[in-house]
Each structure stands twice: as C-alpha cells, then as structure tokens.
Amino acid sequence: MAILTDIHCHGGGGHAFGDTVEGTLAALAAHRATGTQEIVASLVSLPLDQMRAQVGVLREVMSLDPSLIGIHLEGPFLAPARKGAHDPAALAVPTADMVEQTLEITDGTLRQITIAPELPGALEAIEAYAKAGVTVAVGHTEADAALAREAFDAGARLITHAFNAMRGIVAREVGPAGAALADDRVFIEVVADGIHVDPQLIAALFRATPGRVVLVTDAMAAAASGDGDYRLGSLDVEVRGGKAVLAGTDTIAGSTLTLTRAIEVCVGAGVDQADARAAATTVARAALGLD
Template sequence: MTILFHDAHKVDADGEVDGFWMLVDGDRIVSVGSSPRRRGAAADATGATGATGAASASHGGSGALDGSDGRGGAGLPPADRTVDLGGAHLTPGLVDLHTHGGGGHSFDHDAASIEAGLALHRSHGTTRSIVSLVAAPIAELRGSLQRVAELQQRDQLVLGAHLEGPFLAPDRRGAHHRHYLADPDPVLIDELVDAGWGTLRQVTLAPELPGGLAAVDRFVAAGVAVAVGHTEAGFDLTRQAFDRGATLVTHAFNAMNGIHHRDPGPIIAAVGDERVTIELVLDGVHVHPEVATLVLRSAPGRVALVTDAMAAAGSPDGAYRLGDLDVTVSDGVATLTGSDTIAGSTSTQDHALRVALSRTGLTPTEAVAASTIVPARALGLDDRLGRLAPGYVADAVAWDTTWSVERVWAAGVEVPAAR
C-alpha cells in the first residue's frame, strides 16, 4: 500500500520545507517534494540524489506529479491513501540511544515489560530505541541480552541493547549496584557479546579499569560501539580510548569528571574529537541548559539527545525500582531512595526536543537533528534512519505549533500518540 502524506512543514537535518509531501510504499519513503496546491510555489519532487521531477519517479514514485488520475491533486502523486497534515510540523521519528524503561515498566525485567515501556516512548515520538540495561549479575545480563535479541527479531523498531553496566568505575557508578560491577576481562566480554546474538549495539566503559583499553579494542572488533562513561578518566586517557575506537560519551557531565581549566577531563576530549558523539540528557535536571548550550555549540552535529529514562517516565511520582535499587520520584526527578544521586530521568524525547528549542537556542533543524540523524549516525544507521528522504524508513512524527506530538508513524504504520 502507498500512502501520500501532504501539506506538512518538514523539519529534518536537511532543513525546513513548507508544503512538503512524501510518498510511502510499505515501510520506506519513495519520493518527496513540495506542492504548489496550497502554497502557490512551483512543484518540486526530489529523489535520493537531489534531482527533481523524473528522479523522484525512479525512487518508486509514480512520476505523475500533476495528480492527473484524480487522487493526488495538483502537484501531488497518486497513492492508495492520503494523509492531510494540515500544515503541521513533520519530522523523522526520534531515535533514543539510552533508555531503561517507561510507563511504569523497567527494561531489566521480562520482554512484556520492555514492550510496554517502549510503547510509552513510541507514543511520544521515539520510533527507534536502544534497550539499556543497568549492572546486574552476569547470568541476569545474559538473559536480558537474549530477551532483547528475541524481541528485535519480531520488532524492527528495537535497535538492540546497550550495556550501561557492569564495566563502571565504583565511585562513579551512579544508580548501579556496586556488587554487580566487574572488570572487562576478555572471557566476560565474549560471553556478553555472544549472549546478544549480534544485537549488542553499545557498551559503556570506564577505560581506567584493568584491561579497559584492551576491552575497547575487543568490543570494537565485535561491532559494538564503545561509550566512555561512569568513569574517573581524565583528558589524556579518554583521548586514548577514542584513538582505540571508542566513539561515544555516555550522558556527558554525569558520572564523570567535569571541566576544569587545568584538568579539562573527558568532555573536552570528546568536544575536540570529530569522531565522537556526545550523549546529553536534556531534561533540565541532569545538565543545566546553559551548560548544555555550551556543549551543543562546541560540538555542532555531534550531540545526541537521550532520555536515560527509567520506569517512571510518563508515570506519576512515587516509589520505583532501577535494577535492584530503590528509586524515589518527586516532582518528576528520580533519585536513589535516601540520597540525592540521580537515578535516570523521567523524560521522553519529545520533552528533550522542547527543552532544546526553548532553553538552548537551537534552531528546529538543529534540535531535530540532535534527536534523529545524530543518534542514528552514532550507530552507523544514518543511511536509513533520521531523514525524510527517499530510501529512508517511513518513521515520522507530526507536531502542533507548541511542538507537542500529534501523530506518530513507525515503518509506515501509525502508532498511538500521547495526548
């Protein structure tokens, strides 16, 4: 079935286009353009190469841009169904590299809990997610990795797993259980990689641990993206980790050394390295928006907004669990019970996007890119995720003028949206 989305204001990493339309066939975008029907501008149908007119047809569109069959309307190709967006903002589906749960459900439990938590995030516009796991007994981590692998086989919107533990510095463990931390020895690394059946996408690692830099080599060789995080590493050691193949920083500023004028630390190492993507939890709690703005401006196009959400995302204040630890949520802020240690966020990606637009000065194009193409690129998936362009997956979010989610499509299928 083909679906024509039309009369949208497109916003993605390539910029903004008014009067935007796109033709979807199954789970892929096959052609895009801008229609003169309501805007009074010349029609422009764009294919993957950036050519116009005929190039669009070569990517699966009909080429009949004049709507001569009576279904498309002037300047629009025909389709089996049409979706009139009435001028709403239209962006690619959001991508989250780092989330632990939502809707009252933790990803450290069974597959049903993972699915329920992901449904909450999808309703807020996150169409593709990494399932993040906190430190746990190794046998439990193996089981969790297998569950994620099984889930990915039946749900293409799951991008794989992220091991945030167990390879963390004890004094920078945050909301991870100290007893479940471990040094990254080769046998354990191979055991966890094998348990994921090729779906382990990302691991957070403190490179100062015994065998830490060798572990970077081993994970990279296995096709796993390595993120420096929960670490005591300074500037020089962090740069060594990047030179060995680490390409991410886990939730910048949190659970690591900050910026000092004589000891610049891991964040400055990441800002200065074009190979590195920097995760940023932009919920107004984890990082002050002025500090977030500094990083966003210092590393343009390399900061990925993430939620680091735990089970309380989209749920009321109260008592929750993160792994084996008790968490109290008050006024939307999650902390380990009886302490002031932040235990993930209660945010969703649409909230992070609104904070980026309202409190950092990012343009819509920049903010949307940080929520879509930048995290996709960190996983090597930017050839199919993160743009509204021919050949890309048909993930899209329609927003109202306040940047609240109105409708969500994932792989060409509409999913329930939060209201």
C-alpha cells in the first residue's frame, strides 16, 4: 500500500518541529494518528545558530522515529516582499559560504530547500544544492516565468505551495506556477485546505499536470490540535476557525491541514480519488527522489 508522505509540514498536535525532541515526537504522532506515515519536517527561516539547534533536535528524533525522513529548509533564502510568515530579520542571501554552511549543518538530512531565484547567487546555489542531492523548490519569490525557467534549468524541480507567496498566472505573465505547468521536470506543491487555493483551481491543476501535483499540508502546530494562539518560528500566530494567520494580520501562516483531509478536498472538487491519493504518496516521494 502506498505511504502517505507529507514533504512540507511544520508541526502538529500543538507542537512545532525542531523545538524539542518530545514536542517533535508528539507532532509526528499527531499526524500519524490521522493517517500520515512519513513526514519531512519543514523549518521556517532561522539564523544559522538556531537552525543548527533545531536540526540537532530533528536529527535525534530521526534516530528515534523512522517516520521523520528528513528536513525541508523553507528559507532563509526568500524574497523579503514574499516572505509570508517568515521573520524578515532571518532572511539571507544564498552565498557560496551560506550554501556550504547549511549543507554542513544538515549533514545529509536535507531533503528539500526553498529558494527565491532572483536573489544574488541564487541560480548558483540551486545548482550546488541539486548536485548535493537536495530537491530545490522555487518559492516565496517575485520571479517571473522567465527566471523560473532559468531556475529549473539550474536544477530546481519543485514549486513551493503553488499560487501562494509568488506571482500569479495572468494574461501576459504566467509566473513560476505557469512556467512549471509547461515543464515536465517540475513537480508542483499544493496546499489543498480550501483556503490557500480554490478547489476548482486545484482540480484544473491535476488535469493540466497529471502525475506532477504534490499534496502537502504546510501544517503548523495547530494541525490535529485546535484553535488558539501559537508560534511559528519567532512569530505569533492566531488560529480561528481552522485558519492560521500571523497575529493581527490577514497573512496566512501555514495551515491546520492533514493529508487525509487534503485528499478529501481534492476528491470533493472532482479529482479522481486514485490521482488525489497518488499526489500524497507516490508522487510526493518521486518529487524528492525517494523512489
């Protein structure tokens, strides 16, 4: 039976990945209780010393719980104008030294990294990470379609939460997601919670890119938990009615989604159940080169 695999998830059950060993184990257990069998733990943008500490926690948990299969660095190489729920003080430019340090800190546990390709040195960084066996995702970016294509040619193979924190598809400029539609090398993450992306657009994406849609949760601590006040990295998050936003704003701050619910949303929008399930299992693993 195919394994439900979430390649973009920040936590659940009231806990954020990487804060503590006990909390990370509890978050994994909370998602496992909903059906998710494997998770790549996503970390928001952090200064290198904090990244090292959180990676240390995740490395210990990987030795205790095989359902944690690696790390996704969603930052710090993001565009300030598209930072979303990331601390602007933690953003950085992907210099060769920063690339080397992040690879050293993660030491073989890094499965995915999100990069805005317009940053200085980004295309060279994409190539370096790809050569190191890391799946590079284009996201949190102001890049147009032409630059996204350059990123794909440099080795990027994924779009981080399509249609969010990036340019949209309009008549004469299709943005990163539009560029990915036309490139069979590229997989496309979708947060199918009915909040991040209209379900009918999700259904259209499945029709346009068969075998390349990856369902992810982008879940934060409130997933498999409940409404309330939480933290995402260094930022305060309010969860009301299952919607997570930065405190006092309308900025979406992850989700409270589970993979089983994401499949239900897709099927409800008209996606074939086998295709929806594949997007959370075999296609998700293929996006990271796991199969």
